[in-house]
Amino acid sequence: MFGICNLSIVPIRFEPSDRSEQVSQLLFGEHFTILEQDKKWTKIEVAFDNYIGWIDNKQYLIINEEQFNFLNNSPIILNSDLIEYISTPNNILTPIPLGASLSFLENEQINTLNYTFDGIKVCGQKDKANLIKTAFMYLNTPYLWGGKTPFGIDCSGFTQMVYKINGYNLLRDASEQAMQGEALSFIEESEPGDLAFFDNEEGNITHVGIMMNDNYIIHASGKVRIDRLDHLGIYNVDTGRHTHKLRVIKKII
Numbered sequence: 001m002f003g004i005c006n007l008s009i010v011p012i013r014f015e016p017s018d019r020s021e022q023v024s025q026l027l028f029g030e031h032f033t034i035l036e037q038d039k040k041w042t043k044i045e046v047a048f049d050n051y052i053g054w055i056d057n058k059q060y061l062i063i064n065e066e067q068f069n070f071l072n073n074s075p076i077i078l079n080s081d082l083i084e085y086i087s088t089p090n091n092i093l094t095p096i097p098l099g100a101s102l103s104f105l106e107n108e109q110i111n112t113l114n115y116t117f118d119g120i121k122v123c124g125q126k127d128k129a130n131l132i133k134t135a136f137m138y139l140n141t142p143y144l145w146g147g148k149t150p151f152g153i154d155c156s157g158f159t160q161m162v163y164k165i166n167g168y169n170l171l172r173d174a175s176e177q178a179m180q181g182e183a184l185s186f187i188e189e190s191e192p193g194d195l196a197f198f199d200n201e202e203g204n205i206t207h208v209g210i211m212m213n214d215n216y217i218i219h220a221s222g223k224v225r226i227d228r229l230d231h232l233g234i235y236n237v238d239t240g241r242h243t244h245k246l247r248v249i250k251k252i253i
Contacts, residue, residue, distance in 0.1 A: 012053035016041030022146035029101030076124030131193035
């Protein structure tokens with residue numbers, strides 16, 4: 001079985017419980033495989049990044065395999081404004097966030113409510129030159145564990161969405177993203193848009209941010225913010241302290 005998110009933002013939880021932590025989110029129009037169901041919860045695997053978690057049974061629509069494959073094979077079309085609306089013929093509006101998926105609107109069998117969208121779209125073509133401009137759209141977004149929107153986002157949700165809007169497929173968690181791309185030997189080799197990864201005392205990757213010019217970095221820590229980066233790690237310009245220990249910088253091809 002398969003499904004599609006028909007609401008603005010749906011929490012994906014670690015376990016099938018409202019009290020379980022949010023580990024990611026489904027944005028409007030994202031589709032997925034259904035792995036397991038009970039009376040209230042559905043275990044899913046998100047098509048875009050293969051992320052697995054639980055969502056509420058009341059927060060999605062069932063689609064068939066043909067429709068799922070249509071979405072898998074369709075160009076990625078996303079909302080490119082901070083907040084927009086889709087509407088039905090009787091003018092019922094649904095707000096959708098930056099990065100919401102709109103590919104299904106062209107399929108009448110999936111778009112049974114005849115949603116229309118009059119906003120600005122981005123079509124998922126690779127554009128590394130636009131990464132920093134997109135990142136700035138999330139500036140000052142509050143940190144939210146598992147978040148993927150301008151209303152709350154975590155460090156890897158931030159990098160994943162910035163890259164997705166510009167045509168790149170990053171995995172969901174920082175530790176997974178660190179396995180992608182090509183490692184650079186020195187900070188000086190980095191270019192705007194490259195990803196910097198940071199580890200904890202145990203050597204596990206726990207944080208990621210996006211490189212800017214002149215050794216600045218934009219990342220989600222408390223909020224999406226801009227700090228300095230040196231060979232020790234992130235230097236918080238407000239507190240005057242290093243907050244994250246640099247592990248590696250990678251270029252995503």
